[in-house]
Amino acid sequence: xxxxxxxxxxxxxxxxxxxxxxxDLFDRLATETADGGGVTRASYGDGEQLAHDMVADAARxxxxxxxxxLAGNAYYVLPGRDRSAPQVMTGSHLDSVPKGGNFDGAAGxxxxxxxxxxxxxxxxxxxxxxxxxxxxxxxxxxxFRGRHGGHLGSRAALGLMQPAELExxxxxxxxxxxxEQMAACxxxxxxxxxxxxxxxxxxxxxxxELHIExxxxxxxxxxxxxxxxxxxxxxxxxxxxxxxxxxxxxAVPQAHRHDAVLAGAELLTALDRETEAVLSEGGxxxxxxxxxxxxxxxxxxxxxxxxxxxxxxxxxxxxxTLTRMRGCAESVAAEIEARRGVxxxxxxxxxxxxxxxxxxxxxxxxxxxxxxxxxxxxIASGGGHDAQEFDRIGVPSSMxxxxxxxxxxxxxxxxxxxxxxxxxxxxxxxxxxxx
Amino acid sequence: xxxxxxxxxxxxxxxxxxxxxxxDLFDRLATETADGGGVTRASYGDGEQLAHDMVADAARxxxxxxxxxLAGNAYYVLPGRDRSAPQVMTGSHLDSVPKGGNFDGAAGxxxxxxxxxxxxxxxxxxxxxxxxxxxxxxxxxxxFRGRHGGHLGSRAALGLMQPAELExxxxxxxxxxxxEQMAACxxxxxxxxxxxxxxxxxxxxxxxELHIExxxxxxxxxxxxxxxxxxxxxxxxxxxxxxxxxxxxxAVPQAHRHDAVLAGAELLTALDRETEAVLSEGGxxxxxxxxxxxxxxxxxxxxxxxxxxxxxxxxxxxxxTLTRMRGCAESVAAEIEARRGVxxxxxxxxxxxxxxxxxxxxxxxxxxxxxxxxxxxxIASGGGHDAQEFDRIGVPSSMxxxxxxxxxxxxxxxxxxxxxxxxxxxxxxxxxxxx
Numbered sequence: 114x115x116x117x118x119x120x121x122x123x124x125x126x127x128x129x130x131x132x133x134x135x136x137d138l139f140d141r142l143a144t145e146t147a148d149g150g151g152v153t154r155a156s157y158g159d160g161e162q163l164a165h166d167m168v169a170d171a172a173r174x175x176x177x178x179x180x181x182x183l184a185g186n187a188y189y190v191l192p193g194r195d196r197s198a199p200q201v202m203t204g205s206h207l208d209s210v211p212k213g214g215n216f217d218g219a220a221g222x223x224x225x226x227x228x229x230x231x232x233x234x235x236x237x238x239x240x241x242x243x244x245x246x247x248x249x250x251x252x253x254x255x256x257f258r259g260r261h262g263g264h265l266g267s268r269a270a271l272g273l274m275q276p277a278e279l280e281x282x283x284x285x286x287x288x289x290x291x292x293e294q295m296a297a298c299x300x301x302x303x304x305x306x307x308x309x310x311x312x313x314x315x316x317x318x319x320x321x322e323l324h325i326e327x328x329x330x331x332x333x334x335x336x337x338x339x340x341x342x343x344x345x346x347x348x349x350x351x352x353x354x355x356x357x358x359x360x361x362x363x364a365v366p367q368a369h370r371h372d373a374v375l376a377g378a379e380l381l382t383a384l385d386r387e388t389e390a391v392l393s394e395g396g397x398x399x400x401x402x403x404x405x406x407x408x409x410x411x412x413x414x415x416x417x418x419x420x421x422x423x424x425x426x427x428x429x430x431x432x433x434t435l436t437r438m439r440g441c442a443e444s445v446a447a448e449i450e451a452r453r454g455v456x457x458x459x460x461x462x463x464x465x466x467x468x469x470x471x472x473x474x475x476x477x478x479x480x481x482x483x484x485x486x487x488x489x490x491x492i493a494s495g496g497g498h499d500a501q502e503f504d505r506i507g508v509p510s511s512m513x514x515x516x517x518x519x520x521x522x523x524x525x526x527x528x529x530x531x532x533x534x535x536x537x538x539x540x541x542x543x544x545x546x547x548x
Numbered sequence: 549x550x551x552x553x554x555x556x557x558x559x560x561x562x563x564x565x566x567x568x569x570x571x572d573l574f575d576r577l578a579t580e581t582a583d584g585g586g587v588t589r590a591s592y593g594d595g596e597q598l599a600h601d602m603v604a605d606a607a608r609x610x611x612x613x614x615x616x617x618l619a620g621n622a623y624y625v626l627p628g629r630d631r632s633a634p635q636v637m638t639g640s641h642l643d644s645v646p647k648g649g650n651f652d653g654a655a656g657x658x659x660x661x662x663x664x665x666x667x668x669x670x671x672x673x674x675x676x677x678x679x680x681x682x683x684x685x686x687x688x689x690x691x692f693r694g695r696h697g698g699h700l701g702s703r704a705a706l707g708l709m710q711p712a713e714l715e716x717x718x719x720x721x722x723x724x725x726x727x728e729q730m731a732a733c734x735x736x737x738x739x740x741x742x743x744x745x746x747x748x749x750x751x752x753x754x755x756x757e758l759h760i761e762x763x764x765x766x767x768x769x770x771x772x773x774x775x776x777x778x779x780x781x782x783x784x785x786x787x788x789x790x791x792x793x794x795x796x797x798x799a800v801p802q803a804h805r806h807d808a809v810l811a812g813a814e815l816l817t818a819l820d821r822e823t824e825a826v827l828s829e830g831g832x833x834x835x836x837x838x839x840x841x842x843x844x845x846x847x848x849x850x851x852x853x854x855x856x857x858x859x860x861x862x863x864x865x866x867x868x869t870l871t872r873m874r875g876c877a878e879s880v881a882a883e884i885e886a887r888r889g890v891x892x893x894x895x896x897x898x899x900x901x902x903x904x905x906x907x908x909x910x911x912x913x914x915x916x917x918x919x920x921x922x923x924x925x926x927i928a929s930g931g932g933h934d935a936q937e938f939d940r941i942g943v944p945s946s947m948x949x950x951x952x953x954x955x956x957x958x959x960x961x962x963x964x965x966x967x968x969x970x971x972x973x974x975x976x977x978x979x980x981x982x983x
Binding site: 328330333361375377379389392401404415495523 | 804
């Protein structure tokens with residue numbers, strides 16, 4: 114049942130009052146994890162630990178219960194009237210990419226804390242526990258190489274982590290395995306694996322995550338808030354290679370060549386066209402080959418390139434589109450292999466399913482925007498988020514995006530505190546009663 | 549005037565007899581400049597000097613006059629009846645690329661010496677001096693960075709070297725300037741620059757160079773010898789860049805992106821098609837982007853790539869084709885820039901003119917192949933050679949290619965001595981009387 118208009122206004126004002134706390138946390142996080150213009154908070158590393166210590170202190174200062182789980186995730190709990198009822202949860206992660214921005218992740222944790230502070234200050238007495246989860250290692254793709262399932266902190270809490278990941282994921286900075294890296298943070302990964310999940314679908318009635326938008330849509334549309342309808346799934350090739358033959362770039366006739374770069378360029382151009390076709394049919398898709406290059410130890414201006422390595426990242430809200438693009442890549446590659454005498458090896462495609470956000474959450478979020486007078490649009494999330502892991506185990510889940518200029522994963526993230534306040538009003542409105 | 553059939557046979561047999569000398573030189577060169585499977589004879593460095601000393605000794609052993617010029621090139625002279633008449637010259641270079649093959653360069657010097665030995669042994673009394681030039685620093689692109697005109701030894705001898713090159717060319721191994729590197733070889737580069745050219749068009753009636761083929765054409769065509777019709781010119785971009793914008797590869801809609809890799813791939817694919825069009829019209833062209841890549845410090849699987857660096861190497865026997873391809877690159881780039889919101893910067897195109905071999909030489913070479921029963925085809929040279937510098941100052945010039953497997957500039961060069969003997973027969977036939 115939604116709040117009355119008077120309750121809505123009281124809570125909104127209390128959220129505005131809690132912005133001093135939020136700004137203080139953002140400022141101190143930026144200062145104390147500063148690294149060359151941006152911030153660095155390594156997954157299961159120093160910067161992340163510093164952020165956890167700082168925000169947990171603030172939570173204790175607000176009189177919240179603070180606990181942790183075996184994976185090092187923290188929980189700030191505003192107790193509800195029925196302590197045994199499934200809790201309403203919000204949260205996000207406190208790690209960052211190397212030299213990233215101050216808001217990707219931290220905004221969701223700080224917003225949760227500000228919402229809890231506002232609920233306390235406004236005298237809201239929740240029916241059930243309202244918990245903020247400060248999650249570990251969401252940015253693990255930037256910190257751990259090797260085969261792992263991503264979103265390490267939330268997946269560990271939800272029982273989705275496999276024991277093999279503790280060995281297979283290798284920290285890019287320290288060279289330690291994930292297990293060793295967790296142990297170095299004072300955790301006990303063996304106990305983690307031997308124990309039941311910290312959270313199950315029975316423990317959580319709803320998960321809602323506030324996050325900065327990582328793209329330019331809200332800026333372009335001049336809207337402070339986005340109601341996330343889904344998280345794009347992806348299909349990725351991390352270790353793509355085209356193998357041709359290194360030869361003299363003047364003396365070998367074109368027809369005798371096996372040019373890996375021209376073969377690779379033709380493949381990307383074909384995938385680019387298929388992407389345009391999906392979009393022109395009204396489908397949802399983004400596509401990039403973020404890494405593509407010849408071997409600096411082998412290549413030369415005057416050699417036909419014999420090898421190129423590449424990555425592919427194809428994302429869509431629609432699983433059928435991912436399947437279509439993978440099929441396109443494979444059939445175009447086969448044709449290029451036959452014609453050019455090269456070998457195209459995608460190194461296997463990983464697949465991550467799209468997530469459709471809980472329909473009742475989305476409906477309530479739109480209702481909340483109307484009640485609070487917040488201009489908002491529906492939006493797709495291009496990046497993966499911990500919310501999709503909650504969805505995976507069956508927790509009704511959703512996300513609020515806050516307008517942010519210059520994208521994320523860089524030092525220039527630019528979220529206005531006024532937009533953050535609107536997003537936090539919406540979050541508090543959902544946590545206080547709606548869910 | 550060509551040799552009689554009887555003279556031709558006598559000379560051919562004498563050439564076969566001189567193969568023992570040639571094989572001995574090849575073996576000793578390979579052994580004494582061995583480096584990790586291949587050979588290393590640094591331009592104006594130790595391996596080159598060792599080769600010069602060894603082959604000059606062999607020339608003296610044959611009773612030839614041996615001289616050098618101020619650039620360190622050596623001349624082995626079989627005196628003619630008229631010592632004042634312009635000489636007939638052959639030759640090639642004795643340096644190699646790092647860990648290169650035994651025959652690229654050395655084959656031409658050894659063939660010249662073997663031809664002189666055969667002429668002496670068969671009692672040929674040439675009308676004019678027949679000179680073998682052992683040239684310095686033809687592989688200078690692999691040894692000296694910085695702005696220089698290439699083919700340093702021959703260009704110095706022919707008066708084509710600019711004084712600034714002595715300062716601008718920096719040896720990759722020693723860090724010395726070209727001038728310092730020459731001085732370390734006991735040469736006097738200042739005196740070289742202050743002196744008139746060692747060779748002018750008035751001093752040389754013809755230059756003919758035997759060289760291994762650097763491509764696969766003679767192997768594929770099953771011909772031991774190629775009559776080189778021209779040396780491809782080239783137009784090159786050494787410092788090409790596409791500048792786009794790094795953004796999140798999931799969150800930024802395709803239409804908001806400025807993807808440097810997709811822009812670069814589209815450019816290369818367009819140039820590849822234009823190359824095919826030139827070939828289908830019967831034109832001569834080869835094209836490669838030997839280096840193409842995103843920045844390892846900036847790129848990521850999950851970032852839209854904001855920059856790619858590339859090289860272009862476009863070669864043709866026809867200058868108009870080079871102009872056409874440059875025009876194609878520039879117009880396609882302008883269209884891509886406008887559509888994708890990226891910047892394509894070729895960093896300036898260098899241009900090296902094609903060289904058309906002397907028509908009378910080519911005619912005589914084909915006639916010689918017939919007289920000697922050597923299966924041969926016309927062939928283009930894709931790589932640059934000292935012969936083009938002789939052509940540049942107006943000396944009628946030509947080249948003989950000898951079949952060679954596995955390309956050149958690598959340890960696996962594979963020239964059969966039987967093919968070399970046929971090429972040397974043709975060279976001796978040209979030197980003895982034809983030119």
